[in-house]
Amino acid sequence: MKFTVDRAVLLKALAHVQSVVERRNTIPILANVLLEAREGGLRLTATDMEIAVVEDVPGVTVARAGRTTAPAATLFELVRKLPDSAKLELDHPGGDAQMTLRAGRFDAKLSVLPVEDFPSMTEGKLPHRFAIGAATLRGLIDSTRFAISTEETRYYLNGIYIHAAESGGGKVLRAVATDGHRLARVEEALPEGAESMPGVIVPRKTVNELRKLAEEVTDEIAVALSDTKIRFTLGAVQLTSKLIDGTFPEYERVIPRGNDKILRVQKKDFAEAVGRVAGISSERSRPVKLSIDRNHLLLSAASAELGQAQEELDGDVVSYESGPLEIGFQARYLNDITDQIADTVEFRFSDGSAPTIVADSAKPEALYVLMPMRV
Known part of the structure; x- marks a missing residue:
C-alpha cells in the first residue's frame, strides 16, 4: 500500500474515525485504524466492537493498492502536528513490515497489526430505511441527550429511544430519554419509510459521535436499521452501531x-x-x-x-x-x-x-x- 494525500484531508478523516477508538482496551487491534488504499481512493475504518465509523477520503493518489492497520491515536497525533500545507506519503510494503509516514524531512515508522484480525461490524441486513434532515436530527439529539441516564445498571436508559408514534391523530418520529429524575420527549414529522421501523435505543456513545459528525452536514442523513443495528450515512462517512438490547419503559405513564x-x-x-x-x-x-x-x-x-x-x-x-x-x-x-x-x-x-x-x-x-x- 502506498499513497499520497494532503495533511488537512487526512487529518479531518482521522479525527472522525479515531474518536470511536477506546484508548484503553484489552484487544490490541481495536486501538488501530484500518487503511484501505484502492483504485478510487482511501477508506478508513475504526471500531470498538459497538460502533464502527467508515470514511471514504477524497483527494488521495494511490500508487500501490493494499491494506494495513496502524495505531489510530498515534497516527492522528503525528498528522495533527505536521505543518498545515504538508503533503503526506504513507507506505506499507506488506506483511509485518512497519508503515512509513513521510512529510518533507519528517519520517516516522509505525508498527502494524494483521488486517485479518480487524473486526467487521458493518455487515448484516438493515431493512428499514429513511432519510432525515441534518438540522432535524441535531435538534432531536440536542433536545434529549442531556436526560440520558449514566447509571450502568439501568442499561436500557443509557441511550435515546427513537420510534414511530401517534400524536394528535398523526404519525411522528419521537425521541425520548430519561434518567428517572427528568424526561425529555421531542417529536418531528415522520420521514417517509419510517412507518414500520421498530422502536430502538441508540446508545449514549453513538449519540455523541453522531452529533459531532452531523455538525458538518447540511443536507439529509440516510438512516438504515434493524432490531439490533443502526447505520447513519453522512456524506462520505458511515456510522454503524449496535443498539441497546433492552425494553425502554412505558414513558407515557409518567x-x-x-x-x-x-x-x-x-x-x-x-x-x-x-x-x-x-x-x-x-x-x-x-x-x-x-x-x-x-x-x-x-x-x-x-x-x-x-x-x-x-x-x-x-x-x-x-x-x-x-x-x-x-x-x-x-x-x-x-x-x-x-x-x-x-x-x-x-x-x-x-x-x-x-x-x-x-x-x-x-x-x-x-x-x-x-x-x-x-x-
Missing part, C-alpha cells in the same frame, strides 16, 4: 395529565436567577426552591455551611394566575431543561410534590418532565 397551575417565565431571567441563587452551595444536588404566587416568583437556596440566597422575579417576566405554591428542583436539572428553550419557559404544576411538566411556549413538539425535590 407524564402527568392534570397539571393545571401554569407558570410562564422569561427563560433568560429565570436561568440567570437560578444560577445566582444556586451559587450559594457547592453541592450539585442541592435544590432551588420556587415560591410562586400571583405573577410573582421567589427563588431561594440555602446551605448549612455557607448561608442562603434568594432572588425575586415579577412584573413582565412572570405570569401566574393560580394559588400559592412551593416546590423545589435540582438546579442542574432546571438548567439542563431551560437550555433547550428559546424565550418563555412554561411550567405546569399539580402540587409541590408531583411531577412537573416543562414546555417551550414556541415549540409544542418538545415536552419535559421534572421530578421535584424536598425543600
Whole structure:
C-alpha cells in the first residue's frame, strides 16, 4: 500500500474515525485504524466492537493498492502536528513490515497489526430505511441527550429511544430519554419509510459521535436499521452501531395529565436567577426552591455551611394566575431543561410534590418532565 494525500484531508478523516477508538482496551487491534488504499481512493475504518465509523477520503493518489492497520491515536497525533500545507506519503510494503509516514524531512515508522484480525461490524441486513434532515436530527439529539441516564445498571436508559408514534391523530418520529429524575420527549414529522421501523435505543456513545459528525452536514442523513443495528450515512462517512438490547419503559405513564397551575417565565431571567441563587452551595444536588404566587416568583437556596440566597422575579417576566405554591428542583436539572428553550419557559404544576411538566411556549413538539425535590 502506498499513497499520497494532503495533511488537512487526512487529518479531518482521522479525527472522525479515531474518536470511536477506546484508548484503553484489552484487544490490541481495536486501538488501530484500518487503511484501505484502492483504485478510487482511501477508506478508513475504526471500531470498538459497538460502533464502527467508515470514511471514504477524497483527494488521495494511490500508487500501490493494499491494506494495513496502524495505531489510530498515534497516527492522528503525528498528522495533527505536521505543518498545515504538508503533503503526506504513507507506505506499507506488506506483511509485518512497519508503515512509513513521510512529510518533507519528517519520517516516522509505525508498527502494524494483521488486517485479518480487524473486526467487521458493518455487515448484516438493515431493512428499514429513511432519510432525515441534518438540522432535524441535531435538534432531536440536542433536545434529549442531556436526560440520558449514566447509571450502568439501568442499561436500557443509557441511550435515546427513537420510534414511530401517534400524536394528535398523526404519525411522528419521537425521541425520548430519561434518567428517572427528568424526561425529555421531542417529536418531528415522520420521514417517509419510517412507518414500520421498530422502536430502538441508540446508545449514549453513538449519540455523541453522531452529533459531532452531523455538525458538518447540511443536507439529509440516510438512516438504515434493524432490531439490533443502526447505520447513519453522512456524506462520505458511515456510522454503524449496535443498539441497546433492552425494553425502554412505558414513558407515557409518567407524564402527568392534570397539571393545571401554569407558570410562564422569561427563560433568560429565570436561568440567570437560578444560577445566582444556586451559587450559594457547592453541592450539585442541592435544590432551588420556587415560591410562586400571583405573577410573582421567589427563588431561594440555602446551605448549612455557607448561608442562603434568594432572588425575586415579577412584573413582565412572570405570569401566574393560580394559588400559592412551593416546590423545589435540582438546579442542574432546571438548567439542563431551560437550555433547550428559546424565550418563555412554561411550567405546569399539580402540587409541590408531583411531577412537573416543562414546555417551550414556541415549540409544542418538545415536552419535559421534572421530578421535584424536598425543600
